[in-house]
Amino acid sequence: MGWLAYAHPIFGAVVVGFVFILGHFGLRGRGSSLRCREARQLHARLGPWVCAAALLAHAGGVLMVWSVRSDLTAASSVHFRSGTLLVCLLLLLFCSRPFMHLVLVRQLHPWVGALTMLIAAAHVFFGMQLIR
Numbered sequence: 001m002g003w004l005a006y007a008h009p010i011f012g013a014v015v016v017g018f019v020f021i022l023g024h025f026g027l028r029g030r031g032s033s034l035r036c037r038e039a040r041q042l043h044a045r046l047g048p049w050v051c052a053a054a055l056l057a058h059a060g061g062v063l064m065v066w067s068v069r070s071d072l073t074a075a076s077s078v079h080f081r082s083g084t085l086l087v088c089l090l091l092l093l094f095c096s097r098p099f100m101h102l103v104l105v106r107q108l109h110p111w112v113g114a115l116t117m118l119i120a121a122a123h124v125f126f127g128m129q130l131i132r
């Protein structure tokens with residue numbers, strides 16, 4: 001069943017890819033042209049799915065360590081901590097949804113988003129170190 005340990009890194013890579021696609025559409029959505037509005041709509045629609053997928057990847061990672069990686073201790077790695085931070089930031093961005101009409105929230109949201117993308121990149125780095 002050793003191959004099962006690769007299910008999480010593969011799913012995790014897809015999730016991180018979608019975090020970047022989400023951020024890309026968000027940043028492309030700045031402006032008032034029709035294309036910007038379309039990108040913003042796509043971004044707002046994709047957001048909750050990416051949050052849900054990240055939560056699933058987080059739970060899946062712990063489950064994999066617990067079930068098939070007896071060489072690792074669950075919830076003790078830097079990758080676990082960066083994953084927790086990533087999920088929390090995504091949920092924070094999700095929670096900013098009802099407040100997007102406030103100028104301050106609209107200004108802060110992309111900065112928190114950029115930080116989220118940085119953490120996602122670091123998270124991949126820490127995850128690679130756990131691959132057997």
Ligand code: HEM
Binds near residue numbers: 007011074080083131
């Ligand atoms: C390219 C992306 C990723 C790679 C290469 C990766 C790699 C790994 C590896 C090798 C493990 C050990 C379990 C196993 O072998 O299946 C692991 C555990 C874990 N991963 Fe990932 N992962 C990635 C993305 C993610 C994402 C997106 C999340 C959640 C947001 C996540 C959260 C976790 C958690 C919570 C654990 C358990 C760690 C622990 O209990 O100490 N990972 N990851």
Ligand code: HEM
Binds near residue numbers: 023026041048113
């Ligand atoms: C991945 C990182 C993210 C980045 C870089 C990012 C960036 C942005 C940017 C630049 C905007 C446009 C702000 C403006 O009009 O000036 C925006 C809007 C928005 N974002 Fe994000 N965002 C991210 C993640 C998320 C997540 C996870 C959600 C959760 C649902 C979300 C929901 C929204 C919503 C609802 C809007 C307003 C859309 C509209 O007015 O039609 N974003 N984001």
